[in-house]
């Protein structure tokens with residue numbers, strides 16, 4: 735079963751993006767490791783075992799927007 739991660743971003747845009755763990759932008763919560771400066775721009779949360787659980791946690795973080803990643807589409811199972 736696939737697992738999920740959230741990237742919480744408060745610098746570029748005030749939002750959370752949900753990824754599959756094996757998405758190339760997520761890389762099991764490590765990100766691309768390019769153009770990122772530690773936790774200056776945001777941070778990873780995870781892992782989570784269901785999309786529903788991930789979505790609920792995303793909402794609890796209180797960012798303006800919660801969106802599924804457009805590359806890995808974790809909301810489509």
Ligand SMILES: [Zn+2]
Nearest residue numbers: 753757803806
């Ligand atoms: Zn993704």
